[in-house]
Each structure stands twice: as C-alpha cells, then as structure tokens.
Amino acid sequence: MQHQVLILDFGSQYTQLIARRVRELNIFCEIFPYNSKSFKVEDYKAVILSGSPFSVRAEDAPHPDLSAIKGKLPLLGVCYGAQFMAHNFGGKVGASNTREYGRANLSYIKKDDLFFENVSEGSQVWMSHSDTIVNLPSNFELIGSTHDVKNAAFKIKGEATYGIQFHPEVYHSKDGLTILKNFLVNIAGLQQTWTPDSFVETTVAELKEKLGNDKVVLGLSGGVDSTVAATLISKAIGKNLYCIFVNNGLLRKNEFENVLEQYKHMGLNVKGVDASARFLKELAGESDPEGKRKIIGRVFIEVFDDEAHRIQDVSWLAQGTIYPDVIESVSATGGPSATIKSHHNVGGLPDFMKLKIVEPLNTLFKDEVRRVGRSMGIDDELLGRHPFPGPGLGIRILGDITAEKVRMLQEVDHIFVQGLKDDGLYDSVWQAGAMLLPVNSVGVMGDERTYEKAVVLRAVESTDGMTADWVNLPYEFLQKTSNKIINGVKGVNRVVYDISSKPPATIEWE
Ligand SMILES: Nc1ncnc2c1ncn2[C@@H]1O[C@H](COP(=O)(O)OP(=O)(O)OP(=O)(O)O)[C@@H](O)[C@H]1O
Ligand SMILES: O=c1[nH]c(=O)c2[nH+]cn([C@@H]3O[C@H](COP(=O)(O)O)[C@@H](O)[C@H]3O)c2[nH]1
Ligand SMILES: NC(=O)CC[C@H](N)C(=O)O
Numbered sequence: 263m264q265h266q267v268l269i270l271d272f273g274s275q276y277t278q279l280i281a282r283r284v285r286e287l288n289i290f291c292e293i294f295p296y297n298s299k300s301f302k303v304e305d306y307k308a309v310i311l312s313g314s315p316f317s318v319r320a321e322d323a324p325h326p327d328l329s330a331i332k333g334k335l336p337l338l339g340v341c342y343g344a345q346f347m348a349h350n351f352g353g354k355v356g357a358s359n360t361r362e363y364g365r366a367n368l369s370y371i372k373k374d375d376l377f378f379e380n381v382s383e384g385s386q387v388w389m390s391h392s393d394t395i396v397n398l399p400s401n402f403e404l405i406g407s408t409h410d411v412k413n414a415a416f417k418i419k420g421e422a423t424y425g426i427q428f429h430p431e432v433y434h435s436k437d438g439l440t441i442l443k444n445f446l447v448n449i450a451g452l453q454q455t456w457t458p459d460s461f462v463e464t465t466v467a468e469l470k471e472k473l474g475n476d477k478v479v480l481g482l483s484g485g486v487d488s489t490v491a492a493t494l495i496s497k498a499i500g501k502n503l504y505c506i507f508v509n510n511g512l513l514r515k516n517e518f519e520n521v522l523e524q525y526k527h528m529g530l531n532v533k534g535v536d537a538s539a540r541f542l543k544e545l546a547g548e549s550d551p552e553g554k555r556k557i558i559g560r561v562f563i564e565v566f567d568d569e570a571h572r573i574q575d576v577s578w579l580a581q582g583t584i585y586p587d588v589i590e591s592v593s594a595t596g597g598p599s600a601t602i603k604s605h606h607n608v609g610g611l612p613d614f615m616k617l618k619i620v621e622p623l624n625t626l627f628k629d630e631v632r633r634v635g636r637s638m639g640i641d642d643e644l645l646g647r648h649p650f651p652g653p654g655l656g657i658r659i660l661g662d663i664t665a666e667k668v669r670m671l672q673e674v675d676h677i678f679v680q681g682l683k684d685d686g687l688y689d690s691v692w693q694a695g696a697m698l699l700p701v702n703s704v705g706v707m708g709d710e711r712t713y714e715k716a717v718v719l720r721a722v723e724s725t726d727g728m729t730a731d732w733v734n735l736p737y738e739f740l741q742k743t744s745n746k747i748i749n750g751v752k753g754v755n756r757v758v759y760d761i762s763s764k765p766p767a768t769i770e771w772e
C-alpha cells in the first residue's frame with residue numbers, strides 16, 4: 263500500500279474518525295501512536311496530529327518531536343495537535359474560562375486561504391476542549407475564530423502547517439470534510455484515488471511480490487473478513503493458498519456444514535478441520551473470560567500448525583484481521599489506548615511456530631472490507647453476514663463451557679437469528695446473538711416448578727464495532743422469539759434483552 267497520510271494519535275476518542283473521514287475522501291491514511299517506532303515520516307505526503315485527553319500544560323503530556331515533519335510536510339494539528347504547536351513554538355496555552363463542548367460557529371475566516379475554500383463564515387463547527395490558545399507565536403497567522411475562541415484556526419507563515427481548535431472529523435462540523443479536503447487536496451496536493459478497486463489492484467500486486475511462490479495457510483471462518491482476505495490472496499497466489507476452516511465446537515448451529523457448502527462455489531482451496539473435541543477438552547473447567555480467550559487462541563494456533571505440517575513447506579499464516587481488531591486488542595507499545603480484550607487473532611505467534619503472518623486487511627474498517635469484497639464480486643449474502651467472533655459461543659457462554667451448554671446456546675441463537683431473517687430485520691441489525699448466563703432462575707411450566715438457565719438476546723447497531731447501541735427491536739418480535747426459545751430449548755426458562763450501549767458495555771459479554 264502506498265503511504266499517503268500519517269495520523270499521529272495522542273489518545274483522542276476521535277482519532278479513528280479522522281481516519282474514516284480521510285478515507286471517505288478516497289485518500290489512504292494510517293494511524294500510529296505518536297511515539298511509535300513503526301513508521302517512517304519520509305514515507306508520507308501529509309501528517310495530521312490528533313486531539314488528546316491531555317493538557318499540553320501537564321507534565322506527562324505527549325511531546326512529539328516534530329522536527330522531521332514541520333515545514334517539511336503539510337501538517338495539520340487538530341485540537342490538542344494545534345494547542346501543542348502553539349505551546350511548543352512560543353505561544354501560550356491556558357485553561358479556558360468556560361469549558362467548551364459542542365456547537366460553535368466560525369465568526370471569522372480568512373477567505374482567500376485555500377484552507378477555507380467553499381467554507382463560509384457562520385459555518386457550524388464542533389468543539390471539545392478545556393484548554394485554549396491564549397497567544398499565537400509571532401510567525402503564526404490567525405485565519406479563523408469563533409465567538410468564544412479567538413485563535414480557532416491558524417497557519418504558520420511560509421509553511422503548509424495549520425492548526426484548528428475544532429474537530430473537522432465529527433459529523434456535526436458541517437464543513438469538516440470540506441476543510442479536510444482543502445488541506446489534503448488543495449494544500450498537500452494529494453490525489454483522491456484510493457478506491458476499493460485500487461485497493462484490490464495494489465494489494466494483489468503487493469501480495470504477489472511478498473509471497474512469491476511461498477505456500478500460505480489461511481484461517482477461514484465463514485465471516486466477511488477472512489473470506490475477503492482469502493479472495494485477495496487467492497487472486498495473488500492461486501493454489502498456493504490453503505484455507506483451513508476450523509470447527510472449534512463453538513460455531514453456530516450447523517455452521518460448519520453450511521459454510522463448507524457455501525465455499526464450494528467460490529474457487530477457493532478450502533479444508534474443514536473438525537477440532538471441536540480438542541477445543542472443548544482444553545476449555546473444560548475454565549471460566550475466566552481472558553483465560554478462555556487465551557486457550558481458544560492457543561488451540562487455534564496449534565490446529566493451524568498441525569495443518570501446516572501436513573501440507574509441508576508452508577511459510578505464511580494469513581488471517582482476516584481488520585483494523586479495529588488491532589486497535590482494540592493491542593495497546594500499541596507505549597501507545598495511549600488501553601487493552602480491552604485479547605482478540606485471539608492479534609498479538610503474534612508463539613516462538614515454536616516458524617510462520618510469518620500476512621494480514622492484508624489489517625488497515626481497513628469493516629465497511630471498507632465489505633466494499634472491497636463487493637468490488638471482487640463476492641456474494642452480497644456472504645458480505646452481509648453479521649460479524650461473529652473467532653472464539654464464538656465460547657465468549658457468549660458465561661462461566662465454564664460444556665457440550666450441553668453449547669448445544670443449548672446454539673438452539674437459542676438459531677431461533678433468534680433465523681427469526682430476524684424471517685421477519686426481514688437481519689439486515690437492519692449490525693450484529694445479533696445470544697448469551698447463556700451461569701444463572702438458574704425459578705419458573706413454572708405445566709404446573710411444575712422449573713429451575714433452569716436464563717439467556718440474553720443482544721442486537722446492536724454500529725458501523726465498525728468500536729461503538730454500538732442496542733437495537734429497538736419490535737416488541738412483537740421479542741415476544742414471539744422469547745416464546746419460541748422457552749418452549750423449544752430444553753434447559754432454558756427465561757429470556758432477557760440486553761439494553762446496554764458500547765461504551766460502557768461491550769458487544770460480547772466476555
Ligand atoms: N473457525 C475458524 N476457523 C479458521 N479461522 C478462523 C476461525 N474463526 C476465526 N478465524 C480467523 O480469525 C480471524 C478473525 O475472526 P473475525 O471473526 O474477526 O473475522 P471474520 O470471521 O473473518 O469476519 P467477521 O468479523 O465478519 O466474523 C478470521 O478472519 C480468521 O482468519
Ligand atoms: O475475531 C474476533 N476475535 C475476538 O476475539 C473477538 N472478540 C470480539 N470480537 C468482535 O469484535 C466486535 C467488538 O466486540 P466487543 O465490543 O465485545 O469488544 C464484535 O463484532 C465482536 O463479535 C471478536 N472478533
Ligand atoms: N479534544 C482535545 O484534543 C482536547 C485537548 C485538551 N485536552 C483540552 O481539553 O483542551
């Protein structure tokens with residue numbers, strides 16, 4: 263992938279949004295923690311500095327070294343990024359009298375600056391700050407103000423360096439996208455050529471070069487990400503790609519058979535490996551969420567390793583890891599974000615495994631993966647599938663896992679998800695599934711006392727899984743589904759609906 267825009271992250275909750283907006287402009291970009299050693303500034307054509315929860319005045323605040331960037335590459339600082347430049351190059355940042363969150367309007371803009379092309383005075387912008395730039399350094403030029411914030415936008419004289427106090431990346435900044443476009447296209451001179459087709463073309467070419475005649479094993483899950491990854495790699499190396507679909511005993515009802523059937527028509531080289539007994543044996547007695555995730559991750563790797571030995575001379579393991587998997591799972595070394603859950607597919611391979619990892623989608627968001635899939639002609643039905651986590655029902659059965667609990671949850675999940683499909687609700691939901699609680703409750707069925715399990719139904723809407731809200735499913739649907747579950751699934755006598763958003767909850771319960 264050709265490097266274009268580098269986004270340096272100082273821990274803002276909006277950093278992802280900057281990336282999404284830049285890509286909406288068909289310009290490729292990548293995010294790195296500001297102190298990461300994994301990128302080379304010289305590879306990029308423009309740099310954006312994100313916001314941050316820190317105050318530049320705090321002792322432990324991030325202080326990036328901009329000497330390789332400022333004045334050499336077009337540079338845009340957003341909020342903290344702008345405050346940092348003002349503070350660091352001789353200006354003054356102080357606490358604002360009023361903390362500003364939300365709507366503001368541009369009361370002054372320097373109209374002839376390319377930065378504000380097609381933006382008018384009065385344009386609504388979104389603020390989220392408690393510090394403010396009190397004085398600009400003398401070589402900075404004021405180019406925009408709001409009613410409350412005089413130094414809302416500046417440029418450095420004679421440089422393509424800009425700073426803005428407001429957030430162009432949030433949808434409530436009405437001309438935010440225009441401003442980003444002005445910076446990236448008018449000022450940095452970037453071309454808007456990053457499309458799904460161009461991604462396929464460049465990625466396939468890169469994979470050809472990287473993989474050559476090597477053999478690659480890929481974990482194929484039936485989900486969107488690994489299917490798109492497999493199709494890309496298969497375009498590059500054909501028969502040298504060996505796709506392994508593992509039954510970890512934690513899949514949905516009939517999923518192993520159904521998915522294998524579906525792949526028959528796709529021209530991929532797929533082998534189904536039933537390792538369900540092995541997974542369940544290793545998981546027996548483990549009830550800690552991270553403990554279960556670690557076991558599942560390890561057994562996955564062992565199964566892939568066994569298969570790689572069977573095939574012989576395999577050099578690579580390919581996975582369908584996408585961007586949010588990486589961001590949520592790894593607190594990039596010293597990076598400002600926290601580890602939420604250990605996704606089984608991120609975090610490297612154990613030493614005994616000599617395989618190198620290839621993850622062609624690890625810079626894309628889910629909706630971008632779907633667009634790439636569509637541009638390669640993958641079935642809409644497959645691309646429209648709800649995400650399903652690799653550890654599967656293992657992280658939806660709270661507490662320890664047994665074959666009987668898996669059976670129960672498979673039935674519950676099947677009734678719920680099939681019901682959504684039958685009632686035309688499936689496509690309006692981003693992800694749906696059921697959890698089995700380690701809780702018995704008292705019920706009465708046919709005049710008899712029951713003391714059985716409670717299950718939770720969860721349906722969320724989201725665009726990328728990073729944030730999510732519960733879906734307001736019709737009461738009639740919930741009512742019907744609850745009846746079907748309690749009447750149809752032995753061992754369950756209670757159904758509840760999860761009405762928590764992410765954050766503060768997460769989508770999966772473990
Ligand atoms: N049952 C499985 N067999 C083989 N590989 C798997 C299996 N489950 C997960 N993986 C691997 O782990 C990766 C991450 O899983 P994840 O669920 O995030 O993606 P996905 O299944 O491809 O897509 P989706 O998010 O739509 O479910 C997959 O892309 C795949 O490489
Ligand atoms: O491949 C995966 N391996 C995992 O270990 C994993 N854990 C969560 N998920 C999926 O990620 C999205 C966000 O989930 P959470 O809100 O529960 O963190 C949701 O779509 C989850 O289904 C996983 N996917
Ligand atoms: N959103 C931001 O970047 C905020 C920057 C800084 N923490 C402030 O409150 O002003």
Ligand SMILES: [Mg+2]
Pocket residue numbers: 483485486649650651652
């Ligand atoms: Mg999946």
